[in-house]
Amino acid sequence: MFISTMQRLREALVLVFLAICSKAVNSRPFWWPSDTADSSGYCLSWRLAVEANNIRAWRTVPTQCSRHVEAYMTAGQYQRDLNLIVDSICSYVDTVTLSDDGFDAWILDVDDTCQPLLLQREACEPFDPLGFRAWALQGECGAIPDVLRLFNKLVEAGFKVFLVTGRDEETLGEATIQNLESQGFLGYQRLILRSGAYKGVSAITYKSEIRKQLVEEGYRIWGNVGDQWSDVQGDYAGNRTFKLPNPMYFIP
Amino acid sequence: MFISTMQRLREALVLVFLAICSKAVNSRPFWWPSDTADSSGYCLSWRLAVEANNIRAWRTVPTQCSRHVEAYMTAGQYQRDLNLIVDSICSYVDTVTLSDDGFDAWILDVDDTCQPLLLQREACEPFDPLGFRAWALQGECGAIPDVLRLFNKLVEAGFKVFLVTGRDEETLGEATIQNLESQGFLGYQRLILRSGAYKGVSAITYKSEIRKQLVEEGYRIWGNVGDQWSDVQGDYAGNRTFKLPNPMYFIP
Numbered sequence: 464m465f466i467s468t469m470q471r472l473r474e475a476l477v478l479v480f481l482a483i484c485s486k487a488v489n490s491r492p493f494w495w496p497s498d499t500a501d502s503s504g505y506c507l508s509w510r511l512a513v514e515a516n517n518i519r520a521w522r523t524v525p526t527q528c529s530r531h532v533e534a535y536m537t538a539g540q541y542q543r544d545l546n547l548i549v550d551s552i553c554s555y556v557d558t559v560t561l562s563d564d565g566f567d568a569w570i571l572d573v574d575d576t577c578q579p580l581l582l583q584r585e586a587c588e589p590f591d592p593l594g595f596r597a598w599a600l601q602g603e604c605g606a607i608p609d610v611l612r613l614f615n616k617l618v619e620a621g622f623k624v625f626l627v628t629g630r631d632e633e634t635l636g637e638a639t640i641q642n643l644e645s646q647g648f649l650g651y652q653r654l655i656l657r658s659g660a661y662k663g664v665s666a667i668t669y670k671s672e673i674r675k676q677l678v679e680e681g682y683r684i685w686g687n688v689g690d691q692w693s694d695v696q697g698d699y700a701g702n703r704t705f706k707l708p709n710p711m712y713f714i715p
Numbered sequence: 716m717f718i719s720t721m722q723r724l725r726e727a728l729v730l731v732f733l734a735i736c737s738k739a740v741n742s743r744p745f746w747w748p749s750d751t752a753d754s755s756g757y758c759l760s761w762r763l764a765v766e767a768n769n770i771r772a773w774r775t776v777p778t779q780c781s782r783h784v785e786a787y788m789t790a791g792q793y794q795r796d797l798n799l800i801v802d803s804i805c806s807y808v809d810t811v812t813l814s815d816d817g818f819d820a821w822i823l824d825v826d827d828t829c830q831p832l833l834l835q836r837e838a839c840e841p842f843d844p845l846g847f848r849a850w851a852l853q854g855e856c857g858a859i860p861d862v863l864r865l866f867n868k869l870v871e872a873g874f875k876v877f878l879v880t881g882r883d884e885e886t887l888g889e890a891t892i893q894n895l896e897s898q899g900f901l902g903y904q905r906l907i908l909r910s911g912a913y914k915g916v917s918a919i920t921y922k923s924e925i926r927k928q929l930v931e932e933g934y935r936i937w938g939n940v941g942d943q944w945s946d947v948q949g950d951y952a953g954n955r956t957f958k959l960p961n962p963m964y965f966i967p
Contacts, residue, residue: 504792508799515766515958517800540756547760548769706767 506531510710516692521713522589529586532710536581542609544708549609552688552705553616559685561621568652568682569617570674570701572689573628573639577614577648578604581711590712599635602642610707611647613688623652623682627673627694629666629714632656666714671697758783762962768944773965774841781838784962788833794861796960801861804940804957805868811937813873820904820934821869822926822953824941825880825891829866829900830856833963842964851887854894862959863899865940875904875934879925879946881918881966884908918966923949 506528512518524532535541561567574580583598598604617624626648630639636656643654661669670693674684678699687694687701691714695704758780764770776784787793813819826832835850850856869876878900882891888908895906913921922945926936930951939946939953943966947956 504795505799507792508796511763511766511796511960512799512803514763515768515960517957518803540759543756544760544763547757547764551764551770705769708763708767 502527503531510535513710513713514706514708516706519692519713520715524586524710526587532586535710536586541581541708545607545609548705548707549613552613552686555686555703556613556616556620556622559620565623566681566683567622568625568677568684569622570625570627570677570684570687571610571614572691572694573626573630573643573654574599575607575690575709575711576688576694576707577607577610577626577643578646579607580604581709584711586711590714596631596634599630599642600638602638602645604642604646606646606648610688614648614651618650622685624650625677625682626651626654627670628654628656629669630656631662632658666691666693667697670694671699674699674701754779755783762787765962765965766958766960768958771944771965772967776838776962778839784838787962788838793833793960797859797861800957800959801865804865804938807938807955808865808868808872808874811872817875818933818935819874820877820929820936821874822877822879822929822936822939823862823866824943824946825878825882825895825906826851827859827942827961827963828940828946828959829859829862829878829895830898831859832856833961836963838963842966848883848886851882851894852890854890854897856894856898858898858900862940866900866903870902874937876902877929877934878903878906879922880906880908881921882908883914884910918943918945919949922946923951926951926953 506525509518509525509528510532513521559567571577580595580598614624626643628639630636639656640654643651655673657669661672664672674687675698677684684699684701686703686705688705688707689695690707690709692706693714695701695706758777761770761777761780762784765773811819823829832847832850866876878895880891882888891908892906895903907925909921913924916924926939927950929936936951936953938955938957940957940959941947942959942961944958945966947953947958
């Protein structure tokens with residue numbers, strides 16, 4: 464009885480195996496998306512269009528791409544993408560000659576740049592500010608290892624690192640400071656949160672204004688890294704900007 | 716003898732089949748890149764970093780990505796990416812209310828925007844200006860169907876379409892005009908080629924200067940489409956910019 468069940472199971476597995484293989488084997492490389500109903504070709508296009516800033520102001524991941532984005536985030540490719548971008552940033556950092564006046568600056572966004580918010584979310588949910596606030600208040604967010612590596616390199620090289628976030632200063636300031644510290648983000652110059660004066664202002668305007676103030680203080684912004692185009696566009700964006708991947712939500 | 720050969724061939728095919736499948740079957744979706752030596756995960760990351768403007772001034776496709784990029788260009792995903800971006804551009808076009816003063820403008824690049832140069836090239840060759848010139852002089856370049864569709868929509872909607880290209884005016888002007896016409900690019904406002912005054916100037920500076928002149932003439936640039944970041948960055952970039960994919964060469 465047991466052997467017969469095992470045999471049936473083995474046969475079933477072979478069938479599943481062959482079914483999967485029959486999708487994978489065609490004239491394309493095995494990793495290439497097929498034109499079948501799983502729509503991964505479309506989802507690859509959608510993700511590229513989002514990352515290249517061609518599709519903007521999108522509210523949620525398209526329903527048919529929920530599994531694609533989930534796999535992208537959790538099966539290794541997101542980490543691979545981050546890794547390559549951070550390597551590129553580090554190569555750029557190595558080309559910068561710092562002066563000794565202490566005004567060589569670098570800007571990092573916080574959520575999904577220094578710390579992962581992405582993995583807390585379901586792919587097809589719209590951005591939920593209340594849920595985000597409750598989660599951020601817990602102060603239990605990890606670090607994105609590649610960005611922590613970059614952060615440490617910047618601090619060691621002598622850059623003044625400014626962490627600029629759209630998080631509300633009044634309600635989330637304390638939790639954010641503690642969370643960053645607990646995750647090893649030590650030695651930054653200033654954490655700048657959204658004060659009352661910028662309530663309701665778009666991220667691109669708020670962040671441009673903050674950068675303008677830094678430039679007026681005398682800082683030279685060598686680099687600026689964020690997961691949203693609104694982090695790295697606008698005025699005083701910096702000598703080089705870098706857009707980390709985020710196929711989960713869009714902030715204008 | 717024949718049957719025995721056929722049988723051996725069949726056995727060999729089964730082995731190849733299983734070898735391919737063993738790469739494809741793991742916890743990831745079948746199209747997901749594996750961590751094996753074929754390096755497609757790295758190449759996906761490289762291509763994303765290039766399209767999001769994180770990696771710049773690259774001279775050639777990395778050697779290990781030559782097959783990946785070739786497959787991307789020829790097996791359907793490049794066309795899928797173009798199709799989605801052009802659909803997005805068309806959606807944006809539909810939101811624009813044109814005035815009746817005749818100054819609503821749109822800018823399109825030529826090579827690898829209106830017309831495909833990409834497919835003439837080998838993935839790992841650096842850009843070859845002389846080879847390009849010889850090829851362009853033949854005036855036998857096709858049209859990129861999705862961009863021709865966009866072009867016709869723009870002209871019909873009443874936009875003044877400016878084709879702005881880094882091609883040399885003196886040597887390639889006539890061939891370019893005839894080639895565009897033969898491919899159905901009819902009814903544009905002006906084809907602007909690189910005149911002697913801009914020889915040796917970077918694309919980003921040259922194209923910014925051309926756009927500045929158009930704005931000074933009174934044109935409102937609603938949209939600007941190119942396959943290079945140097946097409947869509949710089950001054951007077953336009954109300955909306957769109958970056959078409961190009962993993963084959965970089966123009967500063």
